[in-house]
Amino acid sequence: MGIHTSRIIPILVMFWVLVGSILPAGTWNARFERTVKSAHFTESEEQQIHNLLTEAQEDQIPVDLLVLRLEEGVAKRVPTSTLYNALELERQAYSYTRDLIVHELGLQEAERIVSDNTIWSRVTTIYRQGVPDEDLKALIAMFNKQRSAERWNNFRYGGGLLIALRQWGLEETLSLKVVEALSRSSIPGEDYRAVIDLFNAGISNRTSLEDIANRIIDSAPNSRSLKVLERMVR
Incomplete structure (x- = not known):
């Protein structure tokens, strides 16, 4: 189910430079602090999740959407280890679908798509529901052509x-x-x-x-x- 990552790493370096100033930094730190206080995480748990979100931000992943998942998990009293694993899977999914969009549409069009977190989130949601790569790429291409x-x-x-x-x-x-x-x-x-x-x-x-x-x-x-x-x- 993988794409040839080694072939797209060089263009992704350029891509991250292009979109770095477009993706919003957000106010996730303040939301994170409010959430962990209500969750009563241990210091170690809090640091582990904060590190994950920081890495996501450095990778230009939409952190605000991950924080939303964190808030939802805390509200539902999801165990910390389960919540962390879910956030990590979400982070990986966003990274993977960005690579897939670049691979399918090229840098310029991918920049436009992932600069809109709503669109990127929809692609990632379909991916996480188990649609195979080739079919997901076909969906992206066919709807991107819609007028x-x-x-x-x-x-x-x-x-x-x-x-x-x-x-x-x-x-x-x-x-x-x-x-x-x-x-x-x-x-x-x-x-x-x-x-x-x-x-x-x-x-x-x-x-x-x-x-x-x-x-x-x-x-x-x-x-x-x-x-x-x-x-x-x-």
Whole structure:
């Protein structure tokens, strides 16, 4: 599931220089202090988590988002060791998806994407839900090409639909093609999930999953709305 990291390290050095002044430093230290006081961490535990966040900041990872996870964990009384491991996995995921975005789109476009923590967070969330690298890169590429101002919101829904279709039993290649077809349509992302209903309706009419998927793949790019797609598919 890895990418060829050795091939992109040289350009990442330049990339970090480019984005270093763009990513916000945030006010995470003050939030961290408030959180650890309420959590009653030991001095060693506090230092360990602080070191992790400091390393994340040095690596240009969005620390404010990690602090948010820390606050959520403390509020839920998650054990310190479990919380630390979760934060470390999150830090690694952000670092990995940044490398993947650079690898797929190049420095200039990657700079624009990761300078927006909301977009970067959405990519990382889809990655952590288990979408394979090649499919995640395909999702990034297809939604980055969308003309819609909501393309990264649509990306979030597209990734969710891909996961749902595969959990539902649709073959991997077809499920990705369904999402790609939707990305080429004018259908808003919040309607993507309702595509599952088209499969349910087709199965009720004894239509195979593959046939339904191919109808959606053929029809979605020409559909202005979900209702139009429903009429074309049924």
